[in-house]
Amino acid sequence: MAQTETPTADDERSTLLLVDDDDAFRRVLARALERRGYSVSVAASVESAIGKAEAQPPEFAVVDLKMPGQSGLVLIEKLIELDPNTRVVMLTGYASIATAIEAIKLGAVHYLAKPCDADEIVAALHRDSEGDPTMPVSGSPLSVDRLEWEHIQRVLAENHGNVSATARALRMHRRTLQRKLGKRPTRE
Amino acid sequence: MAQTETPTADDERSTLLLVDDDDAFRRVLARALERRGYSVSVAASVESAIGKAEAQPPEFAVVDLKMPGQSGLVLIEKLIELDPNTRVVMLTGYASIATAIEAIKLGAVHYLAKPCDADEIVAALHRDSEGDPTMPVSGSPLSVDRLEWEHIQRVLAENHGNVSATARALRMHRRTLQRKLGKRPTRE
DNA sequence: CCGCGCTGCGGCAATCGGTCGCGGTGTGCG
DNA sequence: CGCACACCGCGACCGATTGCCGCAGCGCGG
Numbered sequence: 001m002a003q004t005e006t007p008t009a010d011d012e013r014s015t016l017l018l019v020d021d022d023d024a025f026r027r028v029l030a031r032a033l034e035r036r037g038y039s040v041s042v043a044a045s046v047e048s049a050i051g052k053a054e055a056q057p058p059e060f061a062v063v064d065l066k067m068p069g070q071s072g073l074v075l076i077e078k079l080i081e082l083d084p085n086t087r088v089v090m091l092t093g094y095a096s097i098a099t100a101i102e103a104i105k106l107g108a109v110h111y112l113a114k115p116c117d118a119d120e121i122v123a124a125l126h127r128d129s130e131g132d133p134t135m136p137v138s139g140s141p142l143s144v145d146r147l148e149w150e151h152i153q154r155v156l157a158e159n160h161g162n163v164s165a166t167a168r169a170l171r172m173h174r175r176t177l178q179r180k181l182g183k184r185p186t187r188e
Numbered sequence: 189m190a191q192t193e194t195p196t197a198d199d200e201r202s203t204l205l206l207v208d209d210d211d212a213f214r215r216v217l218a219r220a221l222e223r224r225g226y227s228v229s230v231a232a233s234v235e236s237a238i239g240k241a242e243a244q245p246p247e248f249a250v251v252d253l254k255m256p257g258q259s260g261l262v263l264i265e266k267l268i269e270l271d272p273n274t275r276v277v278m279l280t281g282y283a284s285i286a287t288a289i290e291a292i293k294l295g296a297v298h299y300l301a302k303p304c305d306a307d308e309i310v311a312a313l314h315r316d317s318e319g320d321p322t323m324p325v326s327g328s329p330l331s332v333d334r335l336e337w338e339h340i341q342r343v344l345a346e347n348h349g350n351v352s353a354t355a356r357a358l359r360m361h362r363r364t365l366q367r368k369l370g371k372r373p374t375r376e
Numbered sequence: 377c378c379g380c381g382c383t384g385c386g387g388c389a390a391t392c393g394g395t396c397g398c399g400g401t402g403t404g405c406g
Numbered sequence: 407c408g409c410a411c412a413c414c415g416c417g418a419c420c421g422a423t424t425g426c427c428g429c430a431g432c433g434c435g436g
Contacts, residue, residue: 097288101299104292111289141282141343142301143359148332150283150301155329164413171331173394178415352382364424366384383432392423401414406407 013039016125017058019049019075020091021067029062032118046070050078057083060125065092065099071161073102080107089124091116093184096153149185152177201227204313205246207237207263208279209255217250220306234258238266245271248313253280253287261290268295277312279304281342303338305330340368 016038020026023044030040038060043049046069053061061079065072072090079086090103095113103111110124142150152170159165163181167174204226208214211232218228226248231237234257241249249267253260260278267274278291283301291299298312308329330338340358347353351369355362 095285097283097285097299097301100285100288101292104289111285113285140357141339141346142284144336144339147301147335147339151329151332151335158329162413163415169329174414175395175416176393179393350382351384361425362383363385363426367424370384378436380434381432383430385429387427388425390423390425392421394421395419396417398417399415401412403411403413405409 013037014060015039015041015056015058016060016062017041017043017049017053017079018062019043019046019067019072020062020064021045022064029118029121033062033121036118036122046072046075049075053079053082057086059086061086061088062091062121062125063088065090065103066094073099073106076103076106076108087125089121091121095185097150098154098157102157146185148180152180156181201225202248203227203229203244203246204248204250205229205231205237205241205267206250207231207234207255207260208250208252209233210252217306217309221250221309224306224310234260234263237263241267241270245274247274249274249276250279250309250313251276253278253291254282261287261294264291264294264296275313277309279309303330303335303342336368340365344369 016033018026018030018040021044026042030042033040041052043052045067063072063075076088079088088108090108090111091114093114100111110127112120112124155169156166159169163177164174167177204221206214206218206228209232214230218230221228229240231240233255251260251263264276267276276296278296278299279302281302288299298315300308300312343357344354347357351365352362355365
């Protein structure tokens, strides 16, 4: 199995690839992860991440979903293809059930919504692949805003990210859809 | 409607186990699925579902997450254990990213938030389990207005018609809820 | 009888949403 | 190669919707 041991080893730190287009965020998180014992390399786009991963496949990866250019999802696929044991965590400020499902299906070990702190990410990285089926179920239903967001994300995924097609399917105006997509999902 | 072909040949209908504790919902959905060509058996709890599944493992399953007693998640685990080829869709009115991740990790092929219609469920059931996660769906998704309406009605029913309580559960203003309730006989 | 929570509703200001339109980009075809 | 076509992002305008306040009526338990 994958090395679940903490990246403690004195001279052998675990390699981790961090991919996010937000410079400030990436820098801060990279430092935080280094302090926690990882050998961190960074990338600001899917393309450059693939380059680095091909040169040296990392043991762990933290990748942002929404980036200019290709979606972080395709990177997950690529990383797992390069090494099925890579433990990938998807990180996003635009969390939705639809993308979470895709990320997990593609082989990510976990999916976190920003904002989240470095400790959460580390915990996710080392989390048992099997979770606890007896987890608590949220007591209140989704808010209408949240439900709308989830629905839109789902349809958008079905339309492969095509905004115009999604707007047509939803019978709403493209401009309106754009505006809704631009706003962050309401944290619950 | 344009639903491709019925799941299987003429006299051999696919077996499907439907598990939900809401009697009315279960009855309606069972009928809808039968009309779409499945041989449907139902259960109102995880325990009774396990009994039925052990007697005869179904090819497909639609299970609710939140049920009195055990969580639907443990049922997914059990069904997959009985037959790894079982195609399970998780269905819930209390959707969350956390439970969605669990469901997928346990082997569910998809995870849908209520309200959703029977066509969506069928599409989810038949969606490619491996590879391309976004498969084309034929039916048109519900409009956001429609979805909102269904959701509000569901929560309102859960709160026994109490508008104030519903507004709180939905985290929306009572006045706004009132206006929405007063206006819509929304249809498409 | 009083306090409390729920309900329906008017009104006003602030935000949102529908619509039009523009410029830019990527792609397939004659 | 140039054109048609579809997509994307975004500014602007203005009517529709929402957030919020307040008021009055009503049933219920102390």
